[in-house]
Amino acid sequence: MKSRGWAVLAAWCLALAAAAIAVDEKLVISADLRLFMPAPRDAAQRLVVRSVGESPASRLLLLELKGEPAARLSELSKALAGSLARSPEFEFVANGSETPRFPESLLPYRYLITDAFDAASLTTELPRALEDRRHDLTSPLGSFIEEWLPRDPTLELLRLAERWQPHREPKRVGGVWFTRDEKRALLVAATRAAAFDTAGQARALDDLNARLREVKGATRATLGINGAGYYARIIRDRTQSEATWFGIAATIGLVALLWFAYRRFRFALLGALPLVSGALAGLAAVGFLFGSVHGITLAFGFTLIGVAQDYPVHLFSHLRATESPYATARRVWPPLLTGVASTCIAYLAFLVSGVTGLAQLACLTVTGLVVAALTTRFALPSLVGADPEVVERFPALGRIDIASARLPRPAALLAVFPLSFAAALAFAPGAFWEDDLSRVTPVPPALLRADAELRSELATPDLRTLAVVSGPTEQAVLEDLEALEPELARAIEAGHIAAADHAARYLPSEALQRRRQQALPDETSLRATLAAATQNSDFEPDAFEPFIADVARARVAPLLTRTAFRGTPFDLRISSALFARDGEWHALVSFYDVKDAGALATQLGRVDNLTLLDLKRASEELVSSQRTYIIACLGVATALLVIVISLALRRASRVLRVLAPMVLTTLLIITVLRAAGVSLNLFHLISLILAAGLGLDYALFFEHSAADAGERRRTLHALLVCAISTLLVFAMLAFSSTPILRAIGVTVSIGVLSNFFLALLVARERA
Amino acid sequence: MSREPPVSIPFREYRFSRVLKRPASASGMLEYRADGVLVRDVELPYRERTLVSGEGVILQREGRAERRFPLERAPQLRVLLEGFRALLDGRLSTLRNDFTVRLDEAGRGWTITLTPLDATLARRLTALRIDGTGDQPTCLEIAMPDGASYTLLGPTPRVRDVPTRAELEATCRTPLAAP
Incomplete structure (x- = not known):
């Protein structure tokens, strides 16, 4: 290398280091699963997406203590709950030991929240209530109501507590929640940090584990954690540790391969230059445009290795002793440029896919590939120096070239691909497309199962059927919910559902509160009613002063708003069931034990402003409509790609030879996956595009090389190095613990093998 | 006073x-x-039936909807009722989990005093006292911070229509005081 080359290299490396520091400082790695979810298109789909990442419920961690006898576990549960209640990282914790207490400041509001006096007024109901309380005193419950009697003679608090109680609660052992088999104690904790605030979730989880260690002492109890925040953490940790290991292994493998292929350590180092430059430029572009990058995007993005790593290989393998490196770079540029342009076109389809994660991936890939290609074309030639032809060292290449040229190539054999594809479409088990959103998210299925099981133990509302009431204002929505009550009562009566819950049960509309306020008796008439009722009873006439005071306060109190519930367990319930979005208010009505969803739909279908949601179907529709859109985008991209190739190659027979390997390989991959019973998802689509891009590159170079024997051997050398290096990376991905990465690894590995051989046999013109 | x-x-x-x-x-x-269900039938001055089981309390009153109080949600009530049932079954060792138990005897008369160990329960229930003669319980007293309840057991309660607490205490203690 000349001194000018060293200067360029040094300057380049400095620039890369500076870029790396900038990227590292700027770029936030996100674990927000929604980045990989399709963009919602209607209210139902928006809810599906919201329920995954944004809702207060998504901040819930479901905890289970196990590994000790039930008595010990219930003590641990109490100790852990007590400790977590003091933690700054957690908003609230529940283990069943205490029913949520009505805050003291809200006590007078019970007369505005209760529906007990909507039909008959408090003054009408009071004498009867006093008679009941007198009898309650001489019953086994007497000692428990006596304390509240002077303040709450109608037992309104008890009534509200019963109404607010979850329809079904988990089993209790020693006063705390347990699974039905009494082997695991259950707790629920809400983190202050949002589900996908990985730093906040990490703090909360560390705090939780520290508190557990402190509480459990020498016992053998273990803690199981479930919840969106925990998944985000797991995914991040896994992606990071796997990315690190794969990165190290891939680097060692590639350096070894490059050394073996060129016997020049320098080449191994220079070979990394376009890739590193491309990756850094891609990351910088994503950071600039999106602010954060998803861990999965990052993992995908590094599959760029498979494509960008090929560019310097083409340059190195085609170097000739008789030619300056610049001339070589100019010579390999046309097929290289065609390959880059077509791959970029395919990835551009993702840029407009509406899935943020995919758009990020497109941005990362397109920027990375363009920069890597430009680096190869304009920077590498000044660095490689003159070199004898590398292929001279591999006499075997000539033999392979001749042997492969002699192989029989009956065109009819190609019909096997579409035929087996058709057979796979017709006979393969399972659905062609995977519509279950939960399987498309990178959350390990075992965790999702554990989550579902815990939710069922905790008797949470039905996860599939949900109603949404929408309106222009919070008050309008609350009034609609109140109007819905008779319908809900009928649905419960008819047995369609066992119970329902919504925000207006905690926070009545202002109109209703005002009506209730006006219906409350003034102090004089309340005193008169009490005096009349106690006159001939056993009660002291002045026993109920606290009650009179509460009613008087309720009559003039400012109306109850949601802010009054702040800091109470009811806050979470209200804010997750009543929220504004895009200028509209929505309230969720949740159902318990849905027995007949069809009948419920028929009954509630008549209600204005109400949409009954089938969340599972909504999420499936979300996925499939998204896929249709992406496939349409890919269709357009394919058309553009054919146009680009046609413009570059100008002859129909050449275009056909170049496109054939890629098309046939796509058919083969789908055939193999479907025959193995795999349902295809978005990530398979991404992998198919990647494989197609590789196939196109192989075909372009083989096609380009056809004329000259030396050139053919150089191309064969280059493409062998390309294929092996790509296979190295993706075969490694095929062993990933993340199902998605595994799917990509398998798909692309098949693609590389098939593309290479098809390109070798089909794209090359007969000598 | 364990009974079949x-x-x-x-x-x-x-x-x-x-x-x-x-x-x-x-x-x-x-x-x-x-x-194992304890049934308490009130006949005068109103009619009511209370069923106390391990599950909870069910209150049935003439002309009113039935009320249910699952013990799961009322741990203190559970302690009290479990204690009572343990007493009926003569399981004193079970009682010692939740109460300090004291037995005073004089001749054929006896008094068992239960003081709750649980602080929350103690706020509502000062002590539970059962008086008896021989194998016959005669009186159940529940002492509370703001009041008390005296249940005279047996066919012939020997008290005035509106007795004072002192009179009831005296009646309940009589068997113990008697030689």
């Missing part, structure tokens, strides 16, 4: 409370059924 169920016994309860100007009373039959 079913057993039944008439009762008359007097309830003293700061919210009451005179003691409230109720009388009827107490039955400990073979299935």
